[in-house]
Amino acid sequence: MSIKAKNGPVDRAAEIAVVEVMLRQIAQLPAPAGLEDRLQMRLRAALRQQPRRREWFAFLRQDGAWLHASGLRAVAAVAIAAVVMGGGWGVASRIQPAAQQGSVQPVPLSTPGFSSAGAIRTPQTLNGPVVETAVRSTARPDRTVKAKQRRKSVTKPEAEREK
């Protein structure tokens, strides 16, 4: 076993102790001279700057006292009226041009797809021969069912008569 391995834990502890002592020395380092004065001075300067910023809003904090000043009230009323009128004018100016462009017809939603736009389809047919007279029937009239019945009705009485 080597000397280093035998003395390992002792060495380790000693080294860590050295590190901790060093860190403690750094932690105990005294603050540089005049640090407090410099800090106080900068903080006072920062404090002096802050109230100036707050004075801007000081009138808002006085329990609504600013509302009682007639001048401010008038200004507020005018501002509100301007906002309302401006909004209305904005809406009107947007809607009016749309009404003038009434030529655009709305697309009927009930019939989806393309519409015929009122067009009627006329099929292109050939100009064939025009039949002037009615076609005569070639079938013999006595061959029809009615003719047969009529013949029977005519012949039957004759046979009965012969009996």
Add this chain to the structure above:
Amino acid sequence: MQARAVADRAAENAEEEALAALVSQYGATLYRVAFSVLRNSAEAEDAVQEAFLRVLRHREKLGEIRDQRVWLIRIVWNVVLDRKRRAKTRPETDDVADMARILPAAGLTAEERAAAAQHRAQVLGCVEQLPDKEREVLLLSAFQELSSVEIAAVLKITESSVRSRLFRARNLMAGLLEDSPYRNRSTR
């Protein structure tokens, strides 16, 4: 209206006095905490300044704070870590003059002083190599005025976590020192 202005002025004066008292009471402590991490006098002073400016912004909360010392250390700790994170790309700039004040230089030869400075640099280099959590606990534990409960409060962890992290930090530190070139050279 005038009464309100007078009351405001009085409140501001009281706040100013409270802040001045905090600066004189804890300014040096905060500086040491900042310096232990940044190891640069000017940067540490700036960090303390920034911490007090943060306090100024939230000065209305001062009355609610139970332990002002721990609260202030936590603020400066956060400021310091922010600065360290931002300056990560920059090389380490240890304040040589401040370090010379720490080292027991009396009775040392020039060669011994150089060797001590080198050793210090090695050790601090090893500390920097530790993981953030372990390093933070190790640095704060060096402040004898801070108990483990207070360290836990600053880091927002439990006391048992502080102890376990400190144990890990010491083990890691020992490993790092064993591997360091300084140790190898001295044991040769």
